[in-house]
Amino acid sequence: MRYAMAIDTRKCVGCGDCVVACQEQYDIPAGYCRSWIAEQVKGKYPNVSMEMRSERCNHCADAPCVVCCPTDSSHISEGGIVLTDPDLCIGCGACIESCPYDARYFDPVNGNATKCTFCHERVAGGKLPACVEVCPTYCMFFGDLDDPNAEITKLLRERDYKTLKPEMGTEPHIFYLS
Amino acid sequence: MNEELILYGKNNPHVVPQLEVWGFPISLYLFLGGMAAGILFFTSLFYLLKKDKTMPVPYTRATYIAIAALIIGTIALLFDLHKILNTWRLYTHFDLQAPMSWGAWTLLAIIPLAILWGVPYKFSFINEYKWKNRFETNVAIFRKPIAVLLIITSVILGVYTGMLLSAFVARPLWNSNFLPILFLLSGLSSGIAVIIWLNRNSLERNIFRRIDIWLIIFELSLLIVYAIDLFSGSEAQVSAIRQLAGGEFAFLFWMMVIFVGLVIPAVFEWRELRGAKIPTYVAPVLILIGGLAFRMIIVQAGQLI
Numbered sequence: 231m232r233y234a235m236a237i238d239t240r241k242c243v244g245c246g247d248c249v250v251a252c253q254e255q256y257d258i259p260a261g262y263c264r265s266w267i268a269e270q271v272k273g274k275y276p277n278v279s280m281e282m283r284s285e286r287c288n289h290c291a292d293a294p295c296v297v298c299c300p301t302d303s304s305h306i307s308e309g310g311i312v313l314t315d316p317d318l319c320i321g322c323g324a325c326i327e328s329c330p331y332d333a334r335y336f337d338p339v340n341g342n343a344t345k346c347t348f349c350h351e352r353v354a355g356g357k358l359p360a361c362v363e364v365c366p367t368y369c370m371f372f373g374d375l376d377d378p379n380a381e382i383t384k385l386l387r388e389r390d391y392k393t394l395k396p397e398m399g400t401e402p403h404i405f406y407l408s
Numbered sequence: 409m410n411e412e413l414i415l416y417g418k419n420n421p422h423v424v425p426q427l428e429v430w431g432f433p434i435s436l437y438l439f440l441g442g443m444a445a446g447i448l449f450f451t452s453l454f455y456l457l458k459k460d461k462t463m464p465v466p467y468t469r470a471t472y473i474a475i476a477a478l479i480i481g482t483i484a485l486l487f488d489l490h491k492i493l494n495t496w497r498l499y500t501h502f503d504l505q506a507p508m509s510w511g512a513w514t515l516l517a518i519i520p521l522a523i524l525w526g527v528p529y530k531f532s533f534i535n536e537y538k539w540k541n542r543f544e545t546n547v548a549i550f551r552k553p554i555a556v557l558l559i560i561t562s563v564i565l566g567v568y569t570g571m572l573l574s575a576f577v578a579r580p581l582w583n584s585n586f587l588p589i590l591f592l593l594s595g596l597s598s599g600i601a602v603i604i605w606l607n608r609n610s611l612e613r614n615i616f617r618r619i620d621i622w623l624i625i626f627e628l629s630l631l632i633v634y635a636i637d638l639f640s641g642s643e644a645q646v647s648a649i650r651q652l653a654g655g656e657f658a659f660l661f662w663m664m665v666i667f668v669g670l671v672i673p674a675v676f677e678w679r680e681l682r683g684a685k686i687p688t689y690v691a692p693v694l695i696l697i698g699g700l701a702f703r704m705i706i707v708q709a710g711q712l713i
Contacts, residue, residue, distance in 0.1 A: 246416035266417030272410050282415075294577055300508035301497040318497050321490025323429040324508050327711070330578035332427065335420035341490035397642070398577055 231309040232375040233289070233348055234403040235362070236382045236391065241369035242282040244269060248361030248370065249284075255349065255360040259338050264346040265361055281408070284361065284370065287312060287333040287346035288394065288402030295325035295334065304343075309374070310403060311350050316342045330398040348372075375403075427711040433488040435703040438569045439598070440481035441515075442591055443699065445566035446599015447474040448522055450616075452555035452562070463615070469606045471526040474599075478519050507572045514568060518561040525554055566592035573710060580641070581648035581710040586634040591703075593627040598699040601673075601692035613688065617677040620695075624674040631666075648713045657709045665705060669698010 244267045252264050265286035272279050289312045296304045296312060303318035304325050314325075321341045326334045334345040349359035353372075357363070362370040373382035385391075386405060393402040418424050447470045454463060486492055499516065503509040524547055547554075570591030573582035600620045607613045638649035652661040673691040680686055 244415050249417040262420050263417035267415040268412060268418075269415045270410070270412045274409055278409075285418075297505050298508065298575060300503055300506040300512060301494075302501065302503060303497075318494070319491060320494045320497055321492075322508060323488075323490070324506070324572075326423060326429045327427065328576045328578055332418075332423050335423050336429075336490050338421075343490075400577075 232291075232403065233309040233311055233353065234373065234375045234382060234405065235348075235359075236371040236385050236405045236407055237284055238369040238371075238407045239281045239283055240408065241367045242267075242284060243367055244282040244284075245366060247364045247366055251360040251364040252286075252346070255352075256347075262335060262338070264333075264344075281406075283394075283406055284365075285331065285333075285394070286361070286404065287329075287348075288331055288400065288404045289346075289348055290400035290402050292399065292401050294328040294330070294398075294400060298324045298328045300324065307350065309348075309350075309353070311348045311353075312345075313347055313350065314343055314345070316340065316344075319343055330395050330400065331402075430488070430707055430711065432704065433484040435700065435707045437481040437485045437488075438572070438591065438703040438707070439700045440477040440484070441569050442566055442595025442703075443598035443602065443696070444474040444477040444481070444518075444522070445562040445569075445592075446596040447471065447477075447602055448518070448525070448558050448599070449562040449566070449596060450599055450603060450619075451525070452558040455551070455555045456559075463609075463612045470599075470603045471522065473602050473606070475519070475522045475526055478515070478522060482515055482519070507568055507575050510564065511568050511572060514561055514564050518558070518565055521554055521558050521561060524550075525558060563592070566595040569595065573706065579648075579710045580638070580645040580713060581651070581706065584634055584637060586630055586637060587706070590627065590630050590634060593623055593630065594699050594702055597623045597627065598696055601695035601699075605689050605692035607688070614681055617681055617691075621674050621677050621681075624670050628666075628670055644713060648710070651709045651712065652705065656712075657705050660701065661705050664701035665698050668694050669701060670695075673698070 246267055249263055249265050249267065252258065256264070258264065265284060268283045268285050270281045270283070289310060291310060293304070293306065293312050296306055300322065301318045301320055303315045305313060305315065307313045319342045321336060321343065323336070323343065325343050326336070334343050336342070337344045352359060358372050362372045371382045371385060373380035375383060377383060385407060389407045391405040391407045393405060396402070414424070422428050451471055454460065486495060489495060498509065498512040502513060527547060567588045570588030573579070574584055574587040576582050597620055600616050600623070604613050604616050604620070607616070635649055635653060638645045651657050673694040676686050676691040676694070680691070
């Protein structure tokens, strides 16, 4: 199993519901977030294009945060989900420094380095991640890349897509459809 | 135009807008660790070259400075951890790929080694105890293996302080293979600075001055190669090195690192070799200031881009 997410940048309106759903789901302290909305504007009027992206941890196959973690707290768990084990975390900050996407932060309550978990408990229970579930424009797709019949694999077969900062060589698992 | 902005969310403190997870304690530790590595490297090297009778300083007071630097550096490192009570987790296994794991195990090895190395010399305040002599003779038998182990661990410590930063692909200023060698050279030079500073024998000082001038020449050349390497790289690498060459950190970098930390002390040491009368402490103090400034600037600037 290789869980991944595809986000349709043509449908996303940047409402931020995914950000709030995540904050609600995990009781994230005020001022912190595990996902965010980026807007990219290209070109010069009248030839302008705009892209909206809901961004979060990319759950890289070759994750730098997992490599640099001295205690193996950061690990790749079942389904390729990158997780942190709070029991092992010493709060050194190496993973935060190593992330090309700046997806991690120190939890102000317990000092753990933390980030998006792809809602692994929800997914194990057969549900979708909170952000995907609430998306009002249905622009987010979550599924297993190894399953040829999943909606996400069909979309990635049929449409153009990109990943963020591919030059970092991290093999991200979040795909942006264009 | 190609503009990217964050519309919603992403305001995690210390990560956005600018990464500032590692600060002064880390720079201080990198500096003190490098300096201690330098001192311990030269004391054990000169012991193995059988210079310990004619050149006593590195084996006595300088070693105590190295022990103190290692302990202060480790304390700085520990208090930078957000979960200090979990520190023992570093020692439940060894991760070959994680520089910090190497560092944790190296510190665990080098601190006791340095203490064993320093103990047999002139601890006059415990001279009256009988066990002290017995302990000294026992340690003395193992001096050679301890020296060999110290050389190995001090080189690992010196290189690892740079490797800790250079392993991060996401930070272009750090992600250079020259950084570990630069940090090692700078650490050796800082170690020599301490040895010269504590030394009252001008012949011995001159030997170390000669080594130090060569180290500084190597370090300057390597800094140039490091800069060329980044300037000829990707856009991110170019903007990273621009911060030091002509941007936000340019004044500090050129002033504190290049002139105060490298060029001026090298010139002073060269003049002193020629017999000029300059107070002994001037060049070492400048080198140490430059070494700390180098770590601080690299740690700070590396997180900005």
